Amino acid sequence: MGRQQFEVLKGLVRRSLRRRFCSSPRSATEGFVVDGAKPSQSSASLNCGSALNPRSQPASPFPPSSSAHSRPLQDGLGKEFSFPPNSFLLPENLPPFRQEGLEQFFPIQFRRRIGVALGSGPSSVLLLGNNVGKIFGSIPTVSRGFAGLAGEGSEAEKKVGESVAADGLREEGQGGDEGLTASVSGRETPVKKPRRRKAQVLESDGEVGIVADGSRKSTRNSDRLSEDKKEGIAAASPKIFGAEITPNEQELRMTSFTSVVEEHLKDLDKEKTAKVTGRSTGESTNGNPGASFKAGSVSAVNAPVDGADYTDPTQVYRILQGSKGGRAFQGQERVKLNSLFYRFSVSGWVSDQALSLYINSKFFHTAASKFRKFFMHRSSPELRSYVVAKGATNDALQFLFPSFAEFCIQEFSDEIRRYRELVSTADMTKPDAWYPFARAMKRKVVYHKGPTNSGKTYKALKRLMEAQSGIYCSPLRLLAMEVFDTVNMQGVYCNLHTGQEKKDVPFANHLACTIEMCYLNKQWEVAVIDEIQMMSDEYRGWAWTRAFLGLQADEIHVCGDPSALPLIRNLCAGTGDELVENEYERFKPLKVSEESLRGDFRNIQAGDCIVAFSRRDIFDIKREVELATKHRCCVVYGALPPETRTQQAKLFNEQDNGYDVLVASDAIGMGLNLNIRRVVFFSLDKFDGDSKKPVPPAQVKQIAGRAGRRGSIYPEGVTTTFFSQDLAYLGSSLLQDFEPSTAAGLFPVYEQVELFASQLPNENFAKLLERFSETCKLDGAYFLCRYDNLKRVANMLEKVKGLSLEDRFNFCFAPVNVRDPQSMGALYRYATAFSQKIPVHVEMGVPSSSARDEFELLDLEARHQVLSMYLWLSQHFPGDLFPQKEEAGEMASQIAVLLGQSLVQSSRRWSKRKLPSTHNRGRPPPNMGTTFSRKSSNSWNVGTRNVGPAENVVRV
C-alpha cells in the first residue's frame, strides 16, 4: 500500500512539474489542482511567489478563496482524489495516507529535486499543484531554487530551477545532454555531462541551496545508496535536506548549525548584491560563529591554488569525494592536521552541531576519527595547505564541519537513523500537550505568593471548601492528613489519598492527597497545589509539573514563595490559562537577632526551635539542652512517621507540659503549625550526599519563617544562630531575594519509557533510564528530574527475574530508603516474591516496647519505613499479591506510637557522643555530621532483635 501510494503521488508531482515548467502555460491548469487559486501564471506568482521568493513576505499563508478552478486530483491509475478547494495538502489532511507515511512517498532524491519538505508541526505545509514545493509557515523551508522553478528570482536562479526541474524529468527517462552546475552563490558553470547529472537541493531551509554536481563519481556514490539509506539520510539531516523540520528540533538542536549556515547564506547574499551594485562586503557578522563561513574570509586566509572552490565549505566534501588524494604530506603538515583534527574531536561546538545531525556524543568520536582518516586520505595538497593555514582555530573547525556533516550523512546513515528514532521516542518537548483535556479547558490559575506564615494556604483552602468539588495536592503526607482533618472538621466531606493509605468518606467531593497521587482524569471545580516552588525540585519536581499541567480544574490555586512565579507565568503563556497573582505579607514580623547563642546551650529559652541538619546532631542537641537547662525537648525530623511528627508538634505547642523546646531538621520547613518564638540554626551547612554545603538562602528563609506563627502567643518571630560565625550568613540569606526558578521538572511516564525501551530491547532498566536521560529532548522550560535513587533500585532489582518492565518501573518508585540496606533488602524480597506471583508478606515484627537507646529508635524508624513501603506497594500493585495491607497499616500505627513514646522517654543516657563545649568553641568540627554507626545488619531481621514473646510478629 505504501509503495503504491508513493508511486501515485510521485507520478502526480512529476506530472505537475512537467506541466508547470516544461509545457505550455496551459498545461499548468491541467492535472490536479489542490488549491483553488486561479491556475494562471499570475496566480502561480501570487501563490508561489510570495513564499518562494524569500525576499518577499507572504501576505497570508492561505491562497485566495475561489473554488472555480478546483479539480479532482487524479493519480496515475486514473483514480480521483478530491480535495476541498483552497485546501492545503497538509500532511495530516491527506485522507488516504498517514502523516508519517507521507515522507515515504517522496524518496530523498525526489524531495531534493522538488524541495518537498515535510513537517510534523503545523507550520510546515506542503502544497501541490500550482504550488509545487511551496511550504508556508514559520519555517522558511523553501529554497531559492524554487524561486527559479516558479519563474521568480534572478536569472541565475531561474536557470537553477530549470535545471532542477529538468533533472527531475530526466529521471523519468527523459535524458538531457546539458545542465548546469550551480553553486549556492548562484554562479553557473556549464559542464559537459552527457549523462545523468545530479541537481541536489542541499539546503532547503535557507534561501539558497541547489547544487548540481556533475561528477560521475558523486552520482554513482549517490546512486549506490539504497532507497532506505537515502530516506534515513533525509530524515536524519533535517536542515541539510529540508526533510522533517519541526519547531522543536529547530529550537533545540539545530539552532547553532543552522545559524551558521544561515549567516553564511546571508553573507553570500550580501556579497552577491554587492557584486551587482559594485559595493564591497566587508561588514561584520555580529560575532556569529558563521562569520568564518563568509566567502570573503576565504581569500583572506589562503586562496586555493588547485582551482577548486573552497569558498563554500559545503562543497569541500564533494571535492574530497571526487579526489583520489594527492602527494605525500609535507613537513609538519601531518602534525598540524592531526592537531586540528584533535581539536575537532574534542570541540564542544562540533559535537553539539553533530547532535543536530543525530550523531550522538558517544558515536561522535568514532565519526570524527573516521572523518579525519577520510580527509587525510582524500585531501589534495592544496586543500591541506588551505586548512593548515587556518591553523587549529575555530575558523578551521567551522570550515570542516559541513564536510563532516556530509560525510556522516553518507557514511553513517544507519547509526543516524537509529539515533533519530531513539530521540523521537524520548521526545519530552511540549509536555503541556500531554494533557489534552486540561488544554481543552479555560483554566484560571491563582498564584498565592508570599513568605511563610502569610496565610496563602489558608486562603486557597477557603476557596477549596466553598467549591462543589476540589482537590488539595500536598508536598507531604503529613500536610495531606492535616488538610483532610481540617476540611472534614469544617463540615466539608473530604477523602484522603496518599501513597500509603486511602480514606474515603461517603459523599465526599473533595480530596486531600499527596501530589504524586493527584488525579488528572477527573474534573474539579477548584484544585490547590501547595508549595509550588517544588516544581523545580531536582527529584520530585515532575510531580508538581504534572499536576499543574494536567489537572482538569476550573480554578487552580498554587501557593508558594515568589520564586516560581516567572516559571508559572511562562507555563500559563504556553497553556493559555488565565493567571491571577495574589500577594501576601507575613502576619507577624520576622526579626534577625543581633546576637547568636554564642555556642551556649544555657541560652536556650522556651519557644525555641533548634534546627540541625543531621539526625545525630538532633539527638545530641536534645541531650545537651536537657542537661544544661530545665527544658524538655520534642524532636521532628524527616524519618519519623507523620503521626509521630504531629504528636511531637502537639506536645511542643501545648503550654505548661515542660516540652517547650523543639529540636528539628529542615522537615519543619513545610507543614506543621508550630508555636515557635525563635528559630535557632545550630548549623547552616548541610550534607548533600557528597559534602557539606551552605544551606540555600531560600531554604533558610523557609525554615526561619516558621517563627512567629499567626495565633501563637508570641508577638513576633525571631531567628538567630547557635554559633556567632553563622549569623552573618543568616542575615544575608534572609535579605536575599528569591532566586527565580527557570525550569520545571519532568519525568517520563511509563508508556514513554516503554516506547523508548522498544528501541533498545537489550538494555536493562537502569541502563534504559540512563540512555533516556542522555537522549531525551526537552524544551528550555523543563528539565529531567534526577533519577539516581531510581537507578539504584533498578540496579538492585536487575537480579530479580520475571519482572515486567512496567513492574520494574513501578517498583523503582516505591518509597525506599536507598541508603538503608535493610530497607533495600526488604524491597528486594518483596519484588522477588511478586515476580514469582507468590503473595508478598511483610516478614517483620513490631517490638513490644519503646526504644531503649538510639539504635533501637533507628530500628523502629527503619521498620516503619519498610511498612510504609509495603503499604505503598499494596496500593500500586494488585491487592491479592499484597494480602497483609491491613496488618501492615496496623503495625505502622503501633510503631508510630512506640516512636512517640521513645522520643518522650528518651533520656540523657541515649547519647554517646559529646558535642563541642557549650562555651563558645566556635563552629562544630567537620565530622559533627557523621551518621550513626549501625549495628550488625542482621540485627534487624525478623526475630533477631529484641522481639519478645509478646511481640506482634506477622509471620510469613
Ligand SMILES: Nc1ncnc2c1ncn2[C@@H]1O[C@H](COP(=O)(O)OP(=O)(O)OP(=O)(O)O)[C@@H](O)[C@H]1O
Ligand atoms: N485569615 C485567617 N484567619 C485565621 N487564621 C489564619 C488566617 N490566615 C492564616 N491563618 C493561620 O495562620 C497560619 C499560617 O497560615 P498558612 O499556613 O495559610 O500560611 P502560609 O503562608 O501558607 O505558610 P506556609 O508557606 O508555611 O505554608 C495557619 O495556622 C493558618 O490557619
